[in-house]
Amino acid sequence: MRVVKCTETHRAELERFFKADPYYALFFLGNIQSMGLAHPDLDYWAMYDDQETLVAVLLRYVTNFSILASDEQLDLLPLIQVIDEHERVRHVTGKMWIVNQIIAKSERHSLPIEHDDYFCSLKAEEFNPGSTEGVRLAVLEDQERIHRLYEGGEFSQFTGETFRRRLVDAKCRIFVMEVDGEIVSAAGSSAETTVSAMIGTVYTPEAHRGKGYASRAMSALCASLLEDGKEPCLFYDNPSAGVIYRRLGFKDIGMFKMAGAEG
Numbered sequence: 089m090r091v092v093k094c095t096e097t098h099r100a101e102l103e104r105f106f107k108a109d110p111y112y113a114l115f116f117l118g119n120i121q122s123m124g125l126a127h128p129d130l131d132y133w134a135m136y137d138d139q140e141t142l143v144a145v146l147l148r149y150v151t152n153f154s155i156l157a158s159d160e161q162l163d164l165l166p167l168i169q170v171i172d173e174h175e176r177v178r179h180v181t182g183k184m185w186i187v188n189q190i191i192a193k194s195e196r197h198s199l200p201i202e203h204d205d206y207f208c209s210l211k212a213e214e215f216n217p218g219s220t221e222g223v224r225l226a227v228l229e230d231q232e233r234i235h236r237l238y239e240g241g242e243f244s245q246f247t248g249e250t251f252r253r254r255l256v257d258a259k260c261r262i263f264v265m266e267v268d269g270e271i272v273s274a275a276g277s278s279a280e281t282t283v284s285a286m287i288g289t290v291y292t293p294e295a296h297r298g299k300g301y302a303s304r305a306m307s308a309l310c311a312s313l314l315e316d317g318k319e320p321c322l323f324y325d326n327p328s329a330g331v332i333y334r335r336l337g338f339k340d341i342g343m344f345k346m347a348g349a350e351g
Contacts, residue, residue, distance in 0.1 A: 089166045090140075094132040096125045102132060105142050106156070111209065111341060112183055113156050114286045114321060116147050118279030122259040129257065133170050146170055150253075151178040155186050164189050172196040178245075179348045187345040199347035205323040206330065207344040209284075212314050214337035219300070220308040226262040228255055230271070234264065237271050243289045254278060260285075263308040265292075265301040273301035275309045277320075285313045287322040290329065303332050310336060 094102060102120060106113035116132075123130050131148040144157035146167040153171050155164055168190055171177060177197045180190050184204060191199050226234065231248035238246040254260040254276065262276030273296065278288035287309065292302045313320045323344035324330055 089138075089143075089163075090136045091166045091170060092134050092136070094125055094134055094145075098132070098134060099125060101142060102134065102145060105145060109156065109158060110281075110284060111207065111321060112344075114281060114284055115149070115154060115181075115279045116145060116156055117281045118284075118286065119147065119149060119258065121281055122279075123257055127257065129253065133167060135164075135167055148174070151176045153177055153180045153190075154182045155180075155190065156182065157186060160185050165193055168193045177349060179346055181344070181346045184343050184345040187347050191347055197349065199349055201348040201350060203325055203346045205325045205344045205346065206340050207323045207342040208321065208333060208338040208340045210310055210314070210320045210333075210336065210338045212319075214339065215310060215314060216335065216337045217311055218303050218307045218336070220304050220311070222267060222301075223263050223265050223304050223308040225308075225312070226251075226255075226264045226274070226276070228252065230264065233271050234262070234274060237264075237274055237293065238289070238291060241291060241293060243291050246289055261309070261312060263305045263312070265305045267296075267301075272296040273305045275302065275305035277309070277313065280313075280318060283317065284319040284321055287320055290322075302329075303335070306332060306336060 106117040119130055129150050133146040134142055135144040137143050144155055147154045155167050172195055180187055231251040234251050235248040260277040260280055262274055264271045265273040273292040275290040277285040279286045290302055310320045
C-alpha cells in the first residue's frame with residue numbers, strides 16, 4: 089500500500105472516489121468543495137493498492153479524523169499510522185468497521201468514548217414540515233450567544249470559533265429558536281455538498297426541552313436545505329431525538345460510529 093498526502097492535483101480523483109459513497113463521504117466531499125485542499129484546518133491522505141487504485145482516504149479536520157473505504161477486508165494500518173503521527177485526536181468518525189479498526193490498531197491514541205449511532209436521511213417527498221415560528225437563520229454576530237447556548241451541555245466543545253468555521257469556512261448554516269430575545273435551541277449543518285448536507289449539534293438546554301423548540305429549528309433547517317436541492321442527513325443515538333427526526337420524515341439508512349478521547 090502507498091499513502092500520499094493530497095494536493096489540489098488530486099481533487100478530481102478524490103471527488104470521483106467520494107461520489108461512489110455519497111452518504112458516508114458527505115464530510116469528505118463537503119469540506120473539499122467548500123474549503124479546498126490548502127486550508128490549514130484540513131488535510132487529506134490517499135491510500136493506493138499495488139495496482140495504484142485509490143482504495144481509501146483519510147480526512148483530518150482540525151483534531152477530528154475519518155477514513156472512507158468500502159472494502160471491509162482492507163487493512164487500514166497505513167492510514168492509522170498517519171493518525172498516530174498527530175499529537176491530538178479528539179474524535180474519529182465513520183462506518184462502524186472503520187472506526188473499530190482505528191480503535192484496535194492505533195498505538196498512540198486511546199479513544200474510550202464510543203457511540204454507535206443510527207444514520208438517516210430525508211428525501212424531499214418524505215418531508216413533513218412543522219411550525220417554524222420564532223426561528224431565524226443565525227448570522228456571524230450570534231457566535232457568542234450560540235456558544236452560551238451549548239456551554240455546559242453535551243456539545244460544550246462547540247465554541248464561537250467552531251460556529252465561525254462552520255459559517256465562514258465550511259459555508260454551512262445554523263437556525264436558532266428565540267424566545268423573548270433568548271436563543272433556546274439551535275440546529276445546523278456541519279458539512280454541505282451540492283446535493284446533500286450533514287446536520288449536527290441539534291441542541292436544546294434541559295430547561296427549555298419538551299416545548300417543541302428543536303422541532304421548529306429542524307423544520308426550518310430542513311426546509312432551507314431541501315429548497316437548495318440538498319438532502320439532509322444526520323446520525324443520532326438519542327431515542328427522543330429519533331422521534332423528532334422520524335416525524336419530519338427521516339428514514340434510517342445505516343449505522344455511524346464516533347469514538348473520542350477523554351478530556
